Amino acid sequence: MAGETILVVDDDSDIREIISLYLEREGYNVILASDGKQALEHALSTPLDLIVLDMVLPYLDGIEVCQEIRKTSSTPIIFLSSKSTAEDKSIGLIAGGDDYMGKPFESIELVARVKAHLRRNRLLDTLSYSNSKNSIITYPGITINLDTYSIVANGQPIIHTNKEFQLLSFLMQNPNTVYTNEQLYYAIWGTESYGDIRTVMVHISNIRKKIELDPQNPSLIQTIKGVGYKFCS
Structure with a gap:
């Protein structure tokens, strides 16, 4: 949808301009x-649809920026990095990122x-939860409110990302049903996504840290060894 606002953060002016050119062509x-x-100032003062x-940035690195943003906002964040190992991707996702692309990257893929x-x-904003x-x-x-997009766990409001809310609400609407990583990835990220199913594992881990009294021995979201996960009602 044309008119949505995207913050592009990179210390390389050429990369900033290339990304900006492609996004502006699409009407953003x-x-x-x-x-x-600068990134944090914009993120905290300007309504953004995506970042x-x-x-790797001067003054504050991308991980620090993401963690600060996640204290108050669930705006989708796509990380860019010259580091593209599985460990690097996990670090970005654990910090609160929604997606991760290694450099060099294809501008067309980034736009997609x-x-x-x-x-x-x-x-998600208009979704009617039919279940x-x-x-x-x-x-x-634990309580989630699908209208206000909020989570309260053990009496405390939870700061969460869009994907964390989608994943948790999906599991809570289908309690005691076991889903594989592949099924959860398809349900939340969809066929349009470009990541891998390890993303599910990272997000489940993040959710547990926020809602479980003992994340190492979870009682709400349980792992079914060799199969996947289920929410226990």
Whole structure:
């Protein structure tokens, strides 16, 4: 949808300009930042629909910027990095990123990922959860509100990302049903996604840290060895 605002953060001016050019061609409003401090200032003061964030930045690195943003916002974040190992990707996702692309990257693919994330967020904003008669789903120790997009666990409000909320709400609306990593990845990230199923494992780990009394021995989201995960009602 034309008119959505995207923050592009990279200390390389050529990369910033190339990304900006491709996104503006698609009708997006683009804000540019060259370091972590600028990025954080924009993120905290400007309504944004998505952030493209380099991991290696002056003053504050991308991980620090992402962690600060996640304290108050669930705006989708796509990380860019010259580091593209599985460990590097996990670090970005654990910090709160929604996606990860290694450098060098194809601008066309980046635009496709941007479109996919924005499209899924628009659907999320208008989604009618047909599996739930009420907008509030409550189980012992946890409540989610599908209208206000909020989570309260053990009496405390939880700061979460879009994907964490989608994943948790999906599991809570289908309690005691075991899903494989592949099924969860397809349900939440969809066929338009470009990541891998390890993304599911990282997000489950993040959710457990936020909602479980003992994340090492979870009682809400349990692992079914060799199969996948289920939410225990």
